[in-house]
Amino acid sequence: MSNLPRPAVDATEALGGSGERDAANRSSTAQTRIWIARAGIFVLVFSAVWAALAAAYVLLPFLRPGSVVIADAKFDTLVKMPMFEPQDRYRIMVFGHSKILSAFRARDLDAEMGPHFRSYNLALPGEVRFLPILEAALAAGNTPTHVLLTIPWDDKAEVDGPAALLRDDNRLAGTLFPFRTLPRDAALFLFQNQERLAEAVRDVEAQRSAMIDDRGWYFIKSQSHYPDDRLPADYSLPTDNAARSQPRFISERSRARDRLEHLARQHGFQVGFVPGLFREGEVAPCPSSDQFRLTAMSERPLIRVFGPDYFVYPPTLFADPQHMNPTGARVYTSELARLLKASGAFD
């Protein structure tokens, strides 16, 4: 403290090329020429790397994470093909995030609800917005009778303006460099499929087809690290809090709600909230008074809340802390079917 030196030179600056010492010995014109040459090389190499990574991103789609492959397949294929038959009396679209993606088995629900009932799992991994995929489906002529939400609309009252978009660095970076995740996706792909690369490439296509065949249900195998895709019965995380309940906050004012209501009126579908899910111990069970709740939030268009905000299941029905395994998905779907039948809304 008492003899603190005042540093004179920082070697970090030396990394920037010719230092001042050197610079002083060169004429200004020579310096400018050297700098322009270096800047030119920088731009060329930078552009070449950009082009190479962009090409790899386009040519190697199987390297993309499962979440992106699934989202792309749902947007590009699932909702663009004819989803419903003319004889389907109840045409259901279920929305949510990755928990519902892995928990809701549309074919199982159809079997339990009876004939003329057809549902789709349109949950998107890592994505809470449901309007873009609903709009894509409607634009392709797929009109549901019921839109079931597991997570509420956001509470943004206004649409994001250009200034807000410019401040969204993550989105801007993703637009300028669409291949941003490519190196980490490639590393993960190589790490997970070290001795079966060719099979792994085929697996991606198979999983994509299976997801479309299963009407949107997808088991997130890549995140499962326990034998038989089952968490141990006593599994818990430090953040678990069995005394804290997690009610859904459904905002009254929301641009997303306004848009959804507009679409509901325009296309004549009803909107419902159905329960999400948690692991036992992760949160407190929902209050028992909520279990058989059937609340109308709005009459025109009809928006209903079916049952509790969430169900709670033992860890053995989960493949990882957040997502259910196939057995868990059957249990959740079955409980959802019981709730919908009991509501009388699909008689």
Place this chain on the structure above:
Amino acid sequence: MLFNSFEFLAFFVTFLAIFFGLRKRTQPIVLLIASYVFYMSWRPSFGLLLALTTAVDYTTALMMARSRTDGGRKAAMVLALTINLGILATVKYLDFFIANVIGAAGLFGYVIPDYALGLALPLGISFYTFQSIGYTLDVYYRKVEAERDFLTYAQYVSFFPQLIAGPIERAAHMLPQFRTVHRLSFPDLNAGLFLIGFGLFKKMCIADVVGPVVNGIYAAPEQYSGSYQLLAVILFAIQIYCDFSGYSDIARGTARIMGFDLMINFRQPYFTCSLNEFWRCWHISLSSWFRDYLFIPLGGSRGSEWRTARNLMIVFAVSGIWHGAAWTFAAWGVLHGTGLVLERAFARTAKVELWLNPTTRRVFGWFWMMAIVLAGWVFFRSTSLANAFVVFRSLGEFGPVSYGTLKMLGLASVELLMLGVSLLILFVVDFHLAFRPRRLEALGEMRWLPTGAGVALAYYIILFGIFGHAEFIYFQF
């Protein structure tokens, strides 16, 4: 407007295009306007306080310069200190003081109404207030002449690269730089770009990657076992170094591109082998400020050992409170002060140089320095003293670390791997900066290596950096 945002990139490029295209007379005006635009982008009202501080210190310095008596000079100096410290005390410490008075009264059964003001803390107020006070004291002690040109002085206080989180500059170093015309210089541009690039690497590829893990564990320390606490303690040490030194590098780089030279704020502090050495390499602009304007005026190390110990304790307690109005920061300062006092006493009495070889001394010194620094970071990061003690208590109960928890906290396999690679790069660069600077300079002289390194660095940040408005830790001070 954060340094690590596209918004700042657009602002800075636009500013440079205007700044370098101007003549001598208009450059200072544009720089001053840009600095206020930058500062007021957080909250326009903050600009008023900055302008007030500038006006007060400019005027009182002129009063000192024009005063014919020592009494008059002293009165002007006291007036400046009173106003500066008064503003700082009101916006930063008053609510803390009120809360403690209420708490203390409650212990004796008295109920006092809560008169807390709940004022928003203006960004960077501790930094620019200290810079202004330094100028006032320099004028008072006749180390610098009072600046007569208001525009020059206003630029010195509000210079946007170092306004929010330093380095806390000295008038003698900066004022002459505001009096000259600045032209684009390619060596400065090169050096500046590398400083910015390396700063962004530290911030976006390391600090912001470990930040969520540290935040998650410190938000509820009682829920995690000792292994996670230890992980959080180590990761916070990495985070705060990369965050703050990264900020300082970017600040120096932006200033350098504009043709200004800011002082070095960090010199690889974790490679030092004593607490004394650590403080010569950590937040150098603040520690040298405290040395020059508090430690030495208190008597420094010229008196007895007891007096030196007292001075050190005062300096570090004040330094702790400077960081924030909380007992955790005071505890951090007191811990460091105590550590330095013990280190001095040990060095005097044990005479280790007589019985330990230099390498062993350095190894022991490094462990001692790290123990105090890491313990200090626990106080610094904890939200309360009680939480800090929860961390210390749980450090004795180690358990297994589960991958699921790490993943939930934000360190999935690839992130973990890339963090390791980033830390390795940081270690190699910092090692060379500390011990082999000539080798780095030699690499810088190679024809195409800097260009290749520049492209590699840019892509490393793009591909593995965290984009999003993650604030710098020192913004809160």
